[in-house]
Amino acid sequence: MRRYAPWLLVALCAAGALVASSAVSGWWWCAAGPLLALTALGGWDVVQRRRAPLRIHPLVGRLRYRVREPAEPIGGGRDADEFLVPSMCPLPPPEEEPRVRVGGPECRLPYDMALMNVSAMSFGALSAQAVLALGRGAALGRFAQDTGEGGLSDHHLRGGGDLIWEIGSGYFGCRTSDGGFEAREFADKAALPEVKCVSLKVSQGAGPGGGVLPGAKVTAEIARARGVAEGETVVSPPRHRVFSTPRELVLFLARMRELAGGKPTGLKLCVGSRRQFLAVCKAMLAEGVTPDFVVVDGSEGGTGAGPPGGADRLGMPLTEGLITVHNALVGSGLRDRVRIGASGGIATGSDIVRRLAQGADYTNAARAMMSALGCVRAGRCHTNTCPAGVATQDPWRARALDVGDKARRIHRYQRETVRSAVRIMAAMGVPGPGGLGPGHLLRRTDARTVRSYAELYEWLEPGALTAGPPLSWAADWAAADPDSFG
């Protein structure tokens, strides 16, 4: 009720002025008129469904929160010195939106991934309404929603979208009583038809040392879903129990895929050192096992779960991480078996095309999707007082988010962003994502020099590492050990 106080006060004053206009003097109408108009405006704020902050804070919300459209990435700045190369002979955009088949030789149920999907965000970090709206939007547009590491909740399943079920080091949703991995529960949930892929989160850009869910957000429902105590801060352990070497990581991914009935299985990481990822590639080669996808998260990525930690300098930014993973897989001769997803500041069609040109096959977006949900970037995700009902477990605030309206916005936003990417590719004379390469992306390096990514970075030939690595890769390749992260 406190949130309605300013509006109620205005209404009270309006009533007072109205009484005074008949009892004292007609001049009171000068005050009563505007006050009545404000009272009506506050009433409209409460009943309208498009802007959750206004439903929560009628009148006052107009002064405090301005919703920005998700046209710009939140957080990371835009790089005006980078541009894509248009063709003098463009192509007509294809009728059908391109999709990327995810599923290597060991996968029995490949999945056709959209070019832009909902990046991992847990129920817990997000409200039930936000999770549901994302899922309904994904179902409308036939794209995928990553559950995040907080478990596969009923809200994800009710959304009806294609799900990528992510597990992190807390193994929420498939967790033994002492915090280990529970294989039976994992297999049962992974078998659900809504789950199209399963993913192991090794690390993420903005979440060093394991995710945090502040106690204020650990409601009874979330505590049940995760198998933790209500009201207590949940910290995912900084490292996994199921692997401690690259070889164990790769073998665990193979186990996950078997338990998931052959569904596409992948990992998500923010790349730290090139040597460590090469060690994972060596383990893949040694065991003859590859993940079906690798999602590369840039250090510029976001997290809504914990307090802001200034972790944006831990790990490689997306450009470096993506090019490293792409090259490592190409050089190991494994690139055609593994799809690469990219996340970190992706919000527009040109963001998608840039990342595809740098080596990704598809992209995921978290904060841009939050913007489409009505996030006003109040920076209060970890306090449970999100004014947009997006990142809160306060039922009163969360209810202000209108699921139907936001699902349609999510759908429209993803559709228009992918359409824009497709139009850009056509303008570049490229028939689809497969036709893009580093030569299509230019960067100004100083006032007089513009160079393409093909020139700026080294791009390995298929199998170059196994055949005998070039000098620039030789030391890391030699030191990469499939039995140690070093």
Ligand SMILES: Cc1cc2nc3c(=O)[nH]c(=O)nc-3n(C[C@H](O)[C@H](O)[C@H](O)COP(=O)(O)O)c2cc1C
């Ligand atoms: C509210 C919120 C919750 C997140 N939760 C997870 C999570 O559970 N697991 C994960 O792998 N990444 C999580 N992330 C990171 C995103 O999936 C994504 O990798 C990162 O934010 C970069 O993408 P963006 O720039 O589009 O936000 C979360 C991000 C946000 C903003």
